[in-house]
Amino acid sequence: MVFRRFFAICFIQFLCQVFAFPEITRHNSPSLKGKLTALRRSDNEPHAYSREIYCPVDMIGIQGEYYYTSQGTEDKICNVYLLAEPDEVVEIEFKDANFQCDETNQLLWFDGWSMGIGSFPSMNDHPLNMTERSQMICPEGDTPLTFRAHQNAAMMSFILPSRGAGFTIILKPRKTSEPCNVMAPNPSGMHTITNYGGSRNCSLSVIYPTRIRVVEMMVGQNEAEATLRCKNVEDYVEFLAGNGLDVLDMRQDAVLCGSAGLINPASRISSRSGAVPTVVPASLQSASLSDLRTCTHGMNINLNCQNSVVRLVSGGEQNNFITVEFMKSYSSKNDCEFPDY
Structure with a gap:
């Protein structure tokens, strides 16, 4: 019960818009004060590399391989914000997953960005509804899964409290001929x-x-x-x-x-x-x-x-x-x- 309440707070934006309960978002979503600055891409990273995903918030804007392994002490939601160039869309390959999808280990892909208060792009500006934009990610054997956004910004949210649970993603931005909603890098x-x-x-x-x-x-x-x-x-x-x-x-x-x-x-x-x-x-x-x-x-x-x-x-x-x-x-x-x- 504690986990479900905690998990719901993190994904309240998705759930509220899917089930049309806007007042829940207003009362339960965390404040954005000071948090948008965490999403500004750093100029100090090399062009391509492999590194560990940071928790609770990580901003990834460089093509490369990123991995996460739970130490078994995590009790908070981790949010990974993905960003490509204005004329690109975000694409990730999800592989080497080592966890079971259940009430304790969960991972969500979202086509856009959200911080608990609204989303980018707005639900009026995106070709998909909120239900279609979010998708739970579950391992399917050794078969890599690919997810592609409609713009140059996407995100993943996860909680993996089981020790040794983890995954690897490869960020592979793709060129688009019709960029529409753009997050400036x-x-x-x-x-x-x-x-x-x-x-x-x-x-x-x-x-x-x-x-x-x-x-x-x-x-x-x-x-x-x-x-x-x-x-x-x-x-x-x-x-x-x-x-x-x-x-x-x-x-x-x-x-x-x-x-x-x-x-x-x-x-x-x-x-x-x-x-x-x-x-x-x-x-x-x-x-x-x-x-x-x-x-x-x-x-x-x-x-x-x-x-x-x-x-x-x-x-x-x-x-x-x-x-x-x-x-x-x-x-x-x-x-x-x-x-x-």
Whole structure:
């Protein structure tokens, strides 16, 4: 009974959304305060290697082999967060399992990230429902099991109290032609979000306070200018800030639609064919800094919370995209309150 209660707390997010009991999540989920910082990828790891999985929280973002063996004294849930590059999806090969699936030894795969309060991607932005996104992993003899996520972020949660129980995983990121919801592996960079002409929501999440600059965008029918007047439209970009992973629990700081930046007509045409529309390098290289400032005047947005999100919402009638440059903010100010769950 003690184990079941303890195990339920860790997986409460999955169970609550599957069985539609949101109030349980609010009262039993642990606070996120200070925990998002643990998911920021370290720059000190080599490109590929083999090492032991750390418990209770580990962040794995390098291709390689990772293993875990219980010492028989563990009484807590271990969470392993997996991260690939923006144009990749997480894939793991699960092998060398040495435990029996029962009430004391359990391991769960989740397509995305969760920390007990919501999930990334949000349940409104993922092609699978919460039941399909989570799967219990049980050994099947010597046959390796393969799990692939829909984005560059996934996780495993497990508890293996039996001495000698363990497993090995191989992280093997795979390239994807249509990255949609992306967890930024670095605190600064440039990224293009697109709907590929479909009815889908795609986003970029940066788990740092961030300053975001719109480089180029074409969202919706208005191709003359970017505007904040985006009420009652199907296609728009929202800029969200919060201290959790789920966009449903974040504050909307700004909404944009229309066009801005150094628009190249080929961008709209190429997006119709399914290609990823991006900034044309030649136009950027030939533009002066004053041109860029004029084209993107007023398009700098500061998001001073632990998680910064640019989310493109599309109804499916337009080929939308937005290219943003994001930079880590070194401000110690946190504009968002931690939810009182």
